[in-house]
Amino acid sequence: MNLTIFLLALFDGISYAALVFIVALGLTLIFGVMRILNVAHGSLYAIGAYATASLTSYVLALGFAPVLAFPLMLVSAVLVGVLLGGPIEWLLLRRIYNKPEVLQLLVTFAVFMILEDVQRLVWGTQPYFQASALQALGNVTVFGVTYTVYQLILLPVLAVTLLLGLRFFLRHTVIGKLILATTEDREAAQSIGIDADRVFLFTFVVGAVLAGLGGALASPTTSILPGMGADMIVLSFAVIATAGLGQIEGAAITALLIGLGRSFAVYVWPEVAVLVPYLIMVLVLLVRPEGLFGSPVARKI
């Protein structure tokens, strides 16, 4: 492997990891606070991508500057979070917090099935491609390797910013502390006057926005196809399971590990590239069932 290929694989891995991390961040936030694994998270990611592509194409067709693609990503993500995430929590999940875990899983799985068809109905089965944002930022050359600024700089910077931002938000703001208190002990939080329902709704919407944002940011870098949501939910689950459920910083490192593993495999043994994330997950879980950064919980008897 020469330096050029090495750098290409490295850059591919980093930009891919940044995207996966943003999606996984939403998934692990929701799980950490609500103890629910939202299988429909992958659909929210896909819809974020579709919405961005459509909005951007529409606005650019009106003659606006391509740079407008960036705020539109945020708009799409917030729309996904508020218009889809909000009702899902409010109408469905709220009814099942006291039900068995398997049932909660089935409910979010049902939402996933519904949203997969919603995408097909709204956007059809033809791939979408909308790379204005990618082109708007141009390229950068590092050690003779030319790569897009969007993928090499913007995505990783955003991912790290979101990681630090969420950390700061949870630990140093009032709402963040309310969320942490509710996570710790829901009943105790309610007894001191915290509205746990609103905390859950807020958390779920934020998680959903992160899924939508992941999709929005991914949209210029890939063709948007049916099935991308299914791939993403399994992949981001692999990330948070490998890291240990609820581990935010761990998810970042794991995303990088999995992203790099996959991108190097693309150059070395392309057939197995798709498998690499799962192989990493299985290997890690074989050795550490609670994940790389998770700690085993002893049941009280």
Next chain:
Amino acid sequence: MTTPLLETRNLTIRFGGVIAANDVSMRIEAGRNLAIIGPNGAGKTTFLNICTGWIKPREGQVLFEGLDITPLPPRKIVARGVARAFQIPQLFTEHTALENLLIAAAAREGLRNPLQNLHQIRQRDEMMHLLEMVNCADVAHRVVVELSEGQRKLIDIAVALALKPRLLLMDEPTSGVASSQKHEVMEILVGALAQAGVTSVFVEHDMGIVSRHADEVAVWNTGRVQLRGTPAEILEHPDVIRDVIGEEIA
């Protein structure tokens, strides 16, 4: 010196800053029922958890019949003849009282025949008899979630006895039983244990129960055994009982 049934050597474990067991060395002889008494948070339940492998000690050893069982998981310790009943009954909540016992018998015997009905196993009469022994024969066919706390505790003990252990560890066997019936229930239990040749270690709060039904008492305080002796010997230390259990002995 004969080998004790259960022996701990220098057990130490901490949770955060709390010392649950501090250099505990104890010998439990076969045939002598031992009561462990002490304030909440003294580490009594933790001691039972360590002896059955649920929690691993930081230091020290647990020996059963002279064999080191410290590294073994609970199921292997159970297989050697140690059974456990719990403070909160651990039952199969969707099954009836009798089924809980039948399942225990099936586990003990290693029954594998996939075409045999659980209700038709050879050990059914034996299990019915066990239920009678703990005064629960009348609720044999009721799903256990419908039963009272006291009944569930007794069935939990019956499940442990169904394994035919040599040592039975019980965590507050009479909590949940109406106080007027506590002595009666203990009478039944101790009788059942003697009949089956089982030695027991039980955690108990009530000094009255302890003094009547235990052969020996260990007073547990902040992770160690403060006093050990026959109930009569313990009663000679009213100061300890007052300090540790908060109970005046008349």
Next chain:
Amino acid sequence: MTGHSTSSPRPAPGSRGLPLRSLLTALGVLALAVIPVMAPGLQLLVNLALAKGLAVLGVTVLLRAGQVSFGHALFFGVSAYAGAFCVAALPGADLVLVLVAGVIGAALAGLLVGLFVVRYRGIFFGMLNLAFSMIFWSILEKFYHVTGGADGIRLDRPTVLGMELGRGAFELVLFYLAIALVLGLGWFTLRWFASPVGQLFQTIKTNETRLEYLGLSPRRVLLSGYLLSAVLCGVGGSLMGMTQGVVTPEYVWWVRSAEMVFIAVLGGAGSVRGAFVGALIYEMVRVYASAFAGDIWQMLLGAFLLVIILFAPGGIMGILDGLMRRATPARAPARTKEAGQ
């Protein structure tokens, strides 16, 4: 799971369960048996539904332990591919051999995946199963020189006990084989549920601490049921492969796993009869609905799944049981159980 508590084979001592149910079951089987004569147009459809029903039964077994797998199509596919490879390697191989190869393949895959996933419960169990099925799906797609890629491979008509049959005769054999397997495996699964091993398996749902303190390994107990569930899915997959004559990666695609879970919940989570009743109803509706609802089929399934979970957690069998109890109030079981699911 109110459905399973009432349908579980634990007759109170002395009684023989609901005779009405046995009667209905016998009538149902009889109705299926005369289909090739009375309604030949339905034969293929029912055959596929029964194959699917066997796979659903595999998912149902796990539901009894309170676990859901979103990847059980894996065993469905492994078995079908094993059969296809078997026929490709030994042209003119016998139907029995294809079936056996499939079952062995499913059992081996079940053991391999099972040893790993039985370390987990709930979310992890469901999602890791999904991950394994996606891995296998990717392998089928990527290593196309071996697997035929997205087009799959043919599963040529095997001989039947040494005889080469024409298409019509072979389909008839498959149809009655499917009925025989459904009856045999359904009966076995019912007996297994009621047996000591099966009852131990179902305690995974309620108390693993006690299970451990009975001297057993919860993982090994769960593995026993996992293997049964993998083999049941495998038999379904082999039947499906032979009926369709071609095996594609779609056999292991997550949508098929989801379909199995859906039918299991529809029929009545944990109910053996429900698995087949659910599969038959599902296939019928799907065939007639695909004409006008093909695009929104998954959406309908998802919405219906929500409705069942939230409003009729016992599924079809739960509703039927309720009706039967009303019809024979004297026999109503005195035992009530909390609606867990």
